[in-house]
Amino acid sequence: MSTVLEAKNVNKYFKKPVLFHVLKDISFKINKGEFVSIMGKSGCGKSTLLYILSTMDTDYEGELLLNNELITGNTRDQLSYIRNKHIGFVFQFHYLLSEFTVLENVMLPAKKLGEKSYQEIENDAMQKLKILNIEHLATKKASRISGGEKQRVAIARALINNPSIIMGDEPTGNLDSHNSENVFNIFKQLSKEQGLSLLIVTHDEDFAKKTDRIITMEDGKIIA
Numbered sequence: 001m002s003t004v005l006e007a008k009n010v011n012k013y014f015k016k017p018v019l020f021h022v023l024k025d026i027s028f029k030i031n032k033g034e035f036v037s038i039m040g041k042s043g044c045g046k047s048t049l050l051y052i053l054s055t056m057d058t059d060y061e062g063e064l065l066l067n068n069e070l071i072t073g074n075t076r077d078q079l080s081y082i083r084n085k086h087i088g089f090v091f092q093f094h095y096l097l098s099e100f101t102v103l104e105n106v107m108l109p110a111k112k113l114g115e116k117s118y119q120e121i122e123n124d125a126m127q128k129l130k131i132l133n134i135e136h137l138a139t140k141k142a143s144r145i146s147g148g149e150k151q152r153v154a155i156a157r158a159l160i161n162n163p164s165i166i167m168g169d170e171p172t173g174n175l176d177s178h179n180s181e182n183v184f185n186i187f188k189q190l191s192k193e194q195g196l197s198l199l200i201v202t203h204d205e206d207f208a209k210k211t212d213r214i215i216t217m218e219d220g221k222i223i224a
């Protein structure tokens with residue numbers, strides 16, 4: 001089984017207002033196609049960890065490997081490229097551009113990457129919308145669709161560059177149980193049918209129980 005993401009002895013300190021050891025020797029691996037959730041009480045360090053794993057925060061001790069390559073110590077530009085190419089993000093709030101159409105929103109990260117023609121990107125975006133069963137929304141403005149639909153558009157956008165892993169910070173936090181289950185089923189399908197890895201922070205125990213593995217955090221440590 002190949003490893004997609006590995007954290008080795010990650011430690012993080014906040015220096016202000018007082019020195020605070022927020023992440024304590026975090027080590028784990030995520031395999032290809034694995035659907036993993038992270039749970040833990042409020043304040044235990046989940047978002048801080050996700051911020052590091054997503055390469056946004058570089059102020060930590062330890063090592064991160066993506067697809068078996070060390071990414072710790074890379075320059076800002078290298079990390080920005082890695083993030084755009086290999087990591088998809090889904091947040092509690094969708095962060096769609098409301099005046100853009102659904103299709104334009106999904107195309108954006110691929111345009112930023114700049115490796116394909118407009119037509120190729122448009123075709124890719126339509127294919128992602130199809131996977132998420134929302135191709136009929138392509139030409140609608142993002143402001144004109146429902147909350148559940150917005151989250152599916154956000155997932156399509158996260159998939160556009162064919163990332164190795166999707167990271168989510170409470171991606172179902174704003175959804176009702178029906179839409180939450182929809183998102184879970186989409187994630188499950190992506191992991192099982194396309195070999196995508198997923199690492200999802202959640203407070204929803206029912207959601208977490210159905211994932212392949214739960215990483216439980218307490219007070220900055222992985223306890224299970």
Ligand SMILES: Nc1ncnc2c1ncn2[C@@H]1O[C@H](COP(=O)(O)OP(=O)(O)OP(=O)(O)O)[C@@H](O)[C@H]1O
Pocket residue numbers: 014015016017020022040041042043044045046047048049
């Ligand atoms: N910039 C910062 N400076 C100092 N302390 C911080 C900073 N950001 C977060 N913290 C503290 O670090 C701890 C971990 O915060 P974090 O947001 O990672 O928790 P969490 O597990 O994601 O919580 P929640 O479930 O409520 O989102 C908390 O005690 C928080 O107050």
